[in-house]
Amino acid sequence: MSNNTNALEIAGLRAGYDASDVLLGMSFHVGPTERVGLFGPNGHGKTTLLNTISRVIRPRAGDVRFMGEPIDQLAPQKIVARGLIHVPQANRLFPDMQIMETLELAAFTPRAREELKTNLDYVLNLFPRLAERRRQQCKTLSGGERQMLSIGAGLMCAPRMLMLDEPTLGLSPKLKDELAEAISEISSRGIPLLLVEQDIAFILSLVDRMYLVDHGEIRREINRSGELDHQEIMDMYFGSEGA
């Protein structure tokens, strides 16, 4: 695998639920060490997209390549074993399990098990709050703590790429900053990132490039070399919602 192979390449991806089509042919890519954002109005298919990539739901058509290899026919656990890790939206994790138990369990694949010690140290350093509460059950965690554990569990899977679905949903500005710092620390290790967010300030501070998702399609690509400011993006966002 050469150094310039894209981490993720999506082409013509279609998916949906029962009779409804949600993804109407999506194409985009994430570069080798790139941080890419996805944003767009509620219900336009961002979560469905991540679920399809991680094969929680089956694609109806199209290709998904991870590090150059097709993965759209693989079972979810095989995708995790290859290192493409999806941290889902509003993850409740395992209500009756304790924090430490959850983190240890998340190193489930053989490759992740080998890195268990290193990754555990890293996660507990990144989120000291989890270290303070090792024996607390998931169901009693606050929203912020749960989000940290959810990302922490993703890191325990030994990611070669991370997909985060709205990691700051419902969190206070202070916690958002904390998470933004943690996410930027993670991606500074060279782990490519696909970040779904509604909070534009948050996403702008973390990504190199972004895509606007609109009615199950990629409506626009936005290169972040400063040519777009906040307001323009907001206009696009709300403009497209009315369309």
Place this chain on the structure above:
Amino acid sequence: MITSDILSAILVSGIVLGSGYALMASGLSLVWTTLGIFNFAHGVLMTLGAYIAWTVSDAAGLNFGLGLAIAVSAAIMIGAGILIERVIVRPFYDHRDILLVTVMTTLAAMIFMQKGIQLIWGARLKQLAPIATGNVQIWQTTISAQEALIIVVAPLLLGALWLFLDRSRTGRGIRAVGQNPDAARLIGIDVSRLFIITFALSAVLAGLTGVLLGSIRLLTPEFGSEPLVKALIIVIFGGLGSLGGTVVAAYLMGLLEAALVFFVGIYWAPSMIFLLLILVLLIRPQGLLGKVVR
């Protein structure tokens, strides 16, 4: 007036009963907490396990001794558990009403297997040789050594099950799958593989219960029917989704039954048990140790 020998008799027979219930119900509970379905074929798996052990060990069968009988029975139970999961449960994982559909399919499997057992082994009563022979005195009550063995073996097996679920990677995985299958998938757990393991484990527990009880009761094709009903009640009573609750409820049920048999007689005891359970569920709808249902 309750004298100490009466109390002793009630306690000892209650614990013997409870031990059998705990073994039976824990398998049923394991499948419920992991897959969210009730396996109505669980009772007939117990029957099958006992009949297989009988065939391997009895002088009228292959006459190989109980050790091998237990091993063969357990091995076949693994296969039976896997078969049930594959053939009548797996096709419905994506079904909206999986709980109801599998009530139907596992009930069908139960009837099918009962008839099959009757066809293979006939309706004549059979009995397994006891693993332990002789009598044992506990406090002021004398019971057969086999009953004493059940009292000892049940907590050992349940303890092993608990250790497996609490400590081993696979066991923790099984708990994770029960609590949140999608999140389990996303950390790399092969959910359908753990479903199979869960079913196999549960079937082995049923089979072992059959082997243990098969020498203190008589084997008929309906051998597992009453234990199945009791186990269902215990799982619900103990609190759906809590293996610990199931085990506590099993022993309580055994003690309650023993006490009721003494005080109201064998005729009314079963109905009184139901009455009491309904009263408890009125006060604690989530069951004894239960959490609000999945």
